[in-house]
Amino acid sequence: MNLKLIAEQMLNGIVLGSMYALVASGLTLIWGTMKMLNFAHGELYMMGGYVLYFSLILLGLHPFWGILIAMIIAFVFGLLMEKMILRPLLDKPGWHVSPIVATLGISIFLQNFALKAWGERFKSVPYFIEGTMDLFGFRVAYQRVLILVVAAIVMVGFWLYVKRSRFGIALRATAQDRDAATLLGINSHRVYLLTFGISSALAALAATMLAPIFLVNPWMGIPPQLKAFIVVVLGGLGSFGGAILGGFLLGCIESLATVFLSSEWKDVAAFAVLIAFLIFKPSGFFGTKEW
DSSP states (O other): OOHHHHHHHHHHHHHHHHHHHHHHHHHHHHHHHHSOOOTTHHHHHHHHHHHHHIIIIISOOOHHHHHHHHHHHHHHHHHHIIIIIIGGGTTSTTTTTHHHHHHHHHHHHHHHHHHHHHOSOOBOOOOSSOSEEEETTEEEEHHHHHHHHHHHHHHHHHHHHHHHSHHHHHHHHHHHOHHHHHHTTOOHHHHHHHHHHHHHHHHHHHHHHHTTTSOBOTTTTHHHHHHHHHHHHHHOTTOHHHHHHHHHHHHHHHHHHHHHTOGGGHHHHHHHHHHHHHHHOTTTTTOOOOO
16 A cells, blocks of 8 residues: 555545534534534535635635635624524424424525525636645645645634633533523623624635635535534534544545545445444543433
8 A cells, every 4th residue: 555645645634624623613613502403504614615706706806805705794694593593492392403493494495595596507716826835745735735724723713712712701601501601691692693603604614715626516515514413423512622633533534435445435434433433432532421
């Protein structure tokens, strides 16, 4: 077996895993705070890809502004989703089921809206930075290096923000015990609102980074969302650090499966790992058992 090929695939796995971690971070943030799963997360990812495409191709903006606009639009859309659709369901009978139905409905609507509005043709986005560089003796595209750098900066920055800011303290307090946090003067509804917005912005950021590599289309959010759910299970529901570790692990597993088996088997390998975790360690790396 060619060791250089394995090392190159591992590097690709780390790059891909960093994006899985970004998408999964948004999901685990919502679960940790609101104890719900957002099945429209992939469509927020898709929305970010389309906004970037139109910003670059139709408006001719610099990629930085395209990324920023995509994140802002996704953030605002996430706020509207939480305030107008999910908040009225809060604390109602069937709260643990109704958000699943609601977000699935939003997912189906957004997919069909994108299909009707922009067609089924796949749209390509140019690389932000052309060319390749030598990294540890391997040729790596600048775009992939940019993906890894952006993901690292965002994840470390957000982790520090959650640990040290007033909002981060409020978020962690609400996640641990919403009633106690409310008694201490924390506005849990505001925490939920911002959490959903930040989660949506993280999904859009991941989409804008990967859009030049994977084409933009109405169904582009389905694979990342499925992989993000796997990452959340691997890392542990509600664990931000677990989402990061799980993302990198899944990216490397898929890349190694491509080398030792074939590209058709990478999804099989991912779901095989998921099943193994559900059997032997259902709480994930850093999750806790809930009874």
